[in-house]
Amino acid sequence: MPVTIRPAKDSDAPALGRMGAALARQHHGFDSRRFMVPDDVESGYRWWLGKEARRPQEAVVLVAELDGEVVGYCYGRMEGVDWNMLLDKHGALHDIWVEEAARGTGTGRLLAEAMVRRLTELGAPRVVLSTAAKNEAAQRLFTRLGWRPTMVEMTREAPP
Numbered sequence: 001m002p003v004t005i006r007p008a009k010d011s012d013a014p015a016l017g018r019m020g021a022a023l024a025r026q027h028h029g030f031d032s033r034r035f036m037v038p039d040d041v042e043s044g045y046r047w048w049l050g051k052e053a054r055r056p057q058e059a060v061v062l063v064a065e066l067d068g069e070v071v072g073y074c075y076g077r078m079e080g081v082d083w084n085m086l087l088d089k090h091g092a093l094h095d096i097w098v099e100e101a102a103r104g105t106g107t108g109r110l111l112a113e114a115m116v117r118r119l120t121e122l123g124a125p126r127v128v129l130s131t132a133a134k135n136e137a138a139q140r141l142f143t144r145l146g147w148r149p150t151m152v153e154m155t156r157e158a159p160p
């Protein structure tokens with residue numbers, strides 16, 4: 001059975017909460033000082049992604065479905081000019097997650113390509129994303145799909 005990509009609906013909120021929390025915990029594992037994980041991370045994602053999914057002219061929340069089960073999601077939105085970043089109006093891909101059992105079969109690619117198509121329809125001249133320095137699997141995916149490296153974020157803790 002092929003994976004299908006579709007816009008998220010209200011009944012996807014629990015799955016979105018679970019996957020969003022997993023994404024946050026993964027990042028916390030990469031660098032626990034830089035990437036926060038609030039106590040209520042799962043309910044926070046459930047609320048936030050559910051809310052964003054109800055604003056289809058500004059935000060895009062897609063899910064990947066396999067055999068009737070949600071196995072991944074991708075969240076992006078239109079962003080305005082950011083002078084500090086020297087970044088004109090653009091689409092931003094903020095989150096992408098594929099459940100471990102479904103990885104390595106093209107689901108991530110389908111989600112990312114569908115996100116680019118939808119953000120382009122909404123008027124984005126380009127799609128910008130950030131990926132953790134240690135996240136080599138994600139960097140391979142994005143590079144393969146045509147993203148180029150454009151910024152390097154660096155973090156220094158305050159002196160004691």
Ligand SMILES: CC(C)(COP(=O)(O)OP(=O)(O)OC[C@H]1O[C@@H](n2cnc3c(N)ncnc32)[C@H](O)[C@@H]1OP(=O)(O)O)[C@@H](O)C(=O)NCCC(=O)NCCS
Pocket residue numbers: 023026095096097098099102103104105106107108109110130131132135137138140141
């Ligand atoms: C990054 C992530 C979304 C990729 O999802 P995915 O569904 O595994 O992506 P794909 O299947 O499209 O590609 C993954 C690999 O499978 C390979 N692949 C894709 N389709 C394939 C197929 N039909 N047969 C065999 N291999 C295939 C790809 O070549 C790729 O290989 P690589 O590891 O050498 O790059 C996933 O690993 C994930 O959810 N990671 C945790 C969350 C995360 O890191 N998100 C990014 C935050 S910025």
